[in-house]
Amino acid sequence: MIAQWLCSCSTEPNSIYKLNICAKCHRVSCNWCQKPELLVKYCPGCFRVAGSEGQLRCIHNCLECPRCELNLSISMEKLINGFKRFEMVCNGCKWRYKTPEVGVLRTLTGCVEELEKNEDAYTQRFNSLREFYRIKRGLQTMEEGGAINESIASKELFDRLNETKLYKMINEERPIGLGDAGDAGDTEETTFPHPLRLRAKFDFRCPSCGEWLTKSHPDPKSSRLLLESFAAHMLPSLEIVPRSEVEPSVSDKNAMALVFTASDQSDAPVEITILGSATIQIPVRQFTLTFDGPVKRESTMETIKRLVRRVPTYQLNSSTNILATEKSRRLSRPETVAHKDNMIDQGSGWCIIPMYILEPATTHRIQLTIPVKGVYVTLQAVLH
Numbered sequence: 001m002i003a004q005w006l007c008s009c010s011t012e013p014n015s016i017y018k019l020n021i022c023a024k025c026h027r028v029s030c031n032w033c034q035k036p037e038l039l040v041k042y043c044p045g046c047f048r049v050a051g052s053e054g055q056l057r058c059i060h061n062c063l064e065c066p067r068c069e070l071n072l073s074i075s076m077e078k079l080i081n082g083f084k085r086f087e088m089v090c091n092g093c094k095w096r097y098k099t100p101e102v103g104v105l106r107t108l109t110g111c112v113e114e115l116e117k118n119e120d121a122y123t124q125r126f127n128s129l130r131e132f133y134r135i136k137r138g139l140q141t142m143e144e145g146g147a148i149n150e151s152i153a154s155k156e157l158f159d160r161l162n163e164t165k166l167y168k169m170i171n172e173e174r175p176i177g178l179g180d181a182g183d184a185g186d187t188e189e190t191t192f193p194h195p196l197r198l199r200a201k202f203d204f205r206c207p208s209c210g211e212w213l214t215k216s217h218p219d220p221k222s223s224r225l226l227l228e229s230f231a232a233h234m235l236p237s238l239e240i241v242p243r244s245e246v247e248p249s250v251s252d253k254n255a256m257a258l259v260f261t262a263s264d265q266s267d268a269p270v271e272i273t274i275l276g277s278a279t280i281q282i283p284v285r286q287f288t289l290t291f292d293g294p295v296k297r298e299s300t301m302e303t304i305k306r307l308v309r310r311v312p313t314y315q316l317n318s319s320t321n322i323l324a325t326e327k328s329r330r331l332s333r334p335e336t337v338a339h340k341d342n343m344i345d346q347g348s349g350w351c352i353i354p355m356y357i358l359e360p361a362t363t364h365r366i367q368l369t370i371p372v373k374g375v376y377v378t379l380q381a382v383l384h
């Protein structure tokens with residue numbers, strides 16, 4: 001059984017990692033209801049920032065596979081006559097393309113687009129259709145007594161008009177046959193690499209008060225966040241396990257355990273109020289996550305020891321020395337207040353409370369009220 005969380009904008013449960021909590025108004029929000037603002041648009045191949053708002057693809061040398069859209073590996077061959085030839089290979093689907101000999105070259109994307117314009121049957125068909133409709137419109141204007149367009153009134157056209165009726169030419173919808181464009185069963189010779197599509201970074205604002213929730217570093221190469229408000233960093237994590245996992249003596253399949261673990265960085269007691277839907281019974285209404293001591297400057301070993309103390313006892317196995325030592329320490333000097341106030345087990349920064357399934361249902365709900373920076377935030381979780 002897993003716990004997923006609800007954002008007030010929808011009834012679709014989310015992972016806790018997709019929710020943010022506003023520092024100003026404490027509203028819980030998700031990517032769907034947050035207000036995005038474009039920070040930077042860049043090419044994921046060469047990391048150049050887009051020159052204009054309308055630019056959608058790289059205009060330098062980055063290309064993508066026309067089949068699976070992965071970046072292409074490009075190699076260059078220098079020919080004796082001073083010309084060059086490029087080979088593009090997709091490491092995903094093994095699609096490959098070799099350019100003909102190229103003389104002067106400004107950019108690879110420009111070169112490939114030029115080749116496509118001259119060689120690709122679809123591009124050619126598109127261009128001739130465009131030309132055809134341009135002529136047709138001109139002829140219609142002529143027929144309606146409009147001015148004769150210079151470019152249309154060519155000698156070739158007048159020659160054709162001598163042989164064919166104008167209305168027949170206007171109905172000539174197919175300047176080239178469909179078969180010529182090589183429709184189904186397209187071969188690799190008729191496809192070309194595409195310039196790599198650009199990616200964008202967005203910053204997000206709170207849907208209620210407009211405060212910034214997430215701010216990224218504007219450098220395309222950086223994945224650093226300048227500001228974050230992840231709910232997962234502020235709330236304890238919740239895991240649901242069969243009670244037998246925590247207490248091997250319990251065999252009832254409807255008996256479950258809710259395991260709350262505080263985030264590594266918290267050291268102040270957290271008071272949590274919990275309420276279950278009618279299909280489940282939770283005998284504990286309120287509990288507090290307490291800690292051994294404040295997080296202070298400490299050595300790596302001390303940090304490890306402190307974090308090991310944050311592991312619930314039932315999860316301690318003897319796979320490593322440090323876990324085995326902690327387990328025997330707890331067994332010899334049980335510091336946890338087991339079964340106190342209906343709780344199953346408790347330790348530094350973690351707490352296990354019982355939950356009993358009264359009615360089998362595909363989903364159960366719980367409501368938690370947790371303080372975030374001094375303000376109580378209510379969250380709904382869907383258990384399924």
Ligand SMILES: [Zn+2]
Pocket residue numbers: 022023024025026027206207208209210211
């Ligand atoms: Zn807000």
Ligand SMILES: [Zn+2]
Pocket residue numbers: 007008009010029030031032033034
């Ligand atoms: Zn939302």
Ligand SMILES: [Zn+2]
Pocket residue numbers: 043044045046047048058059060061062196
């Ligand atoms: Zn690029």
Ligand SMILES: [Zn+2]
Pocket residue numbers: 065066067068069070090091092093094095
């Ligand atoms: Zn591919």
